[in-house]
Amino acid sequence: QVRLQESGPGLVKPSQTLSLTCTVSGGSIKSGGYYWNWIRQHPGKGLEWIGNIYYSGRTYYNPSLKSRVSISVDTSKNQFSLRLTSVTAADTAIYYCARGNFIVVEPAGIWFDSWGQGTLVTVSS
């Protein structure tokens, strides 16, 4: 059974870059045709999809974050990573990594069958 674990700083200063890594265990990040996703949840709010990456490097990003976000993959370490630049307090959230099934041609779909436990990132000076 695949497991995902987020890691990274829990506190980031405003205007700096948020960097998180998701380590995948119990399966290869290259197998199964999955896309690897980042999702966040602002305090007391719902879920927000940030973007995803295929092991080949193909990415899709939320248009509302596209100018600030970058997702990369390291297949040798079975990890993928998130970078979010120029953060503000509005980026304070619990960040989840998740394995996704992704169909981009209609009927399209994206669903997440394995999730990490989430990591709280606070943006504050």
Next chain:
Amino acid sequence: QSMLTQPPSVSAAPGQKVTISCSGSRSNIGNNYVSWYQHLPGTAPKLLIYQNNQRPSGIPDRFSGSKSGTSATLGITGLQTGDEADYYCGTWDSRLSVGVFGGGTKLTVL
């Protein structure tokens, strides 16, 4: 403001049935597959339903999903206190090329 609209809360007694609605538009629910998640605060969300009405292995048949037009519904029968959680619908929006979630519905089992 979420692109998908869910009721903020629903409640029912143990053993009863509850439904949670999720309303969208043609570019998301109307043309694409819907999924549903159960989320207990402090834990990882759990996939309950994918492709509108499919259950992953290990999810009991008390949980069901359906879709009609631009709306989807999650049904839960035989409610248990352990079902108290937040429930989210999700899908892909083809017009904006973005994954979208509903705002979430808090289920209370009275």
